[in-house]
Amino acid sequence: MAECTTVRVGTRKSQLAMIQTTWVVNELKKLNKNLNIEVIQMSTIGDQILNKSLSKTGEKSLFTKELEEALIAHKVDMVVNSLKDMPSTLPPNLTISAVSKREDPRDAVIMHPNNKGKTLSDLEAGSTIGTSALRRVAQLTKLYPHLKFQSIRGNLNTRLHKLDETGIFSAIVLAVAGVKRMGWEDRISQILTPEECLYAVGQGALGIETRLDDIYNIQLVSQLHHRDTVIMTVCERAFLKTLGGGCSVPQAVHSWIKDNNLYLRAGVYNLDGTRSLVDEMHVSLEFDEKYQAMVQDVDPDKCTEFSCITTTHKFMNQLILKAAGHLGRDLALDLLKRGAKDILDEARKQDLARPDQSI
Secondary structure, rough: OOOOOEEEEEOOOOOHHHHHHHHHHHHHHHOOEEEEEEEEEEOHHHOOOOOOHHHHHOOOOOHHHHHHHHHHHOOOOEEEEEHHHHOOOOOOOEEEEOOOOOOOOOHHHEHHHHOOOOOOOOOOOOEEEEEOOOHHHHHHHHHHOOOEEEOOOOOOHHHHHHHOOOOOOOOOEEEEHHHHHOOOOEEEEEEEEOOOOEOOOOOOEEEEEEOOOOHHHHHHHHHHOHHHHHHHHHHHHHHHHHHHHHHHHEEEEEEEEEEEEEEEEEEEEOOOOOOOEEEEEEEEEOOOHHHHHOOOOHHHHOOOHOOOOOOHHHHHHHHHHHHHHHHHHHHHHHHOOOOHHHHHHHHHHHHHHHHOOOO
């Protein structure tokens, strides 16, 4: 018999995090019959600070810091994160070694039972909508100026309880991916299209993080790579990294692949949505000899446009990944030239001026 290998996987303690991690564990076991996996649960800063909105905590890596520290200290061999929670810059000795197939990245409206079957446009003026994301507040305030938006914190179970039991909220907005993974599809009253609300960078995908020099586990988890998801999220993360900001400012994306072209639509907003810059670019994923000659001497490990998915090129086409990264970077640079920084600075000031009344 082949020797059984034990791998330690770090994860947050929430039910959704455990559902996501269990999926990764089961997929790895299907592909590697002699694998023994130990799951180690941890609590992160973002799980502990529940009386402040995410943008006002003053912390970075809210949902990943403790997991990454355990990974660096060799207490775990890999960690499973929601890719949208991962900052665009990782510690230098860590890497995202797999990005799984993306679940629906759009946002879902979950109504209070009294409003079942309604959409946001049906709600009475002054109705309160719960969301923790500034990008949703900015985009939805512009679309629905008759509604109020209130920061809501806690894991998905907690937020659903606050919706149903407190009487404060007429509806809450959550990621479709999380709602589906929790088995709550029947609670979805409305799915927001990208035309209504662009989504968060990486939303719906899982990022599996390893140490950069851990070749065994890099090769192990690379089996979970989903080609199109990797391409799209490399593009989105390059946009985020070039633009800067993270969860403290409203910025959002929508990417898709059609006819071997990669498209990215992305935008930045002030907090009430009265100022915004939104644009779209695309790039072909087919390459001629001239383009291949341009990049043949590039060291992928030093290509920042891969946005910290630095081992991906070992298992996927380097030219495609570079093109994806350049698309995200170029769209961000274009928005910056047209005044994106001023809009994001205004959003920061607006957020700081708001009283923090997270529920």
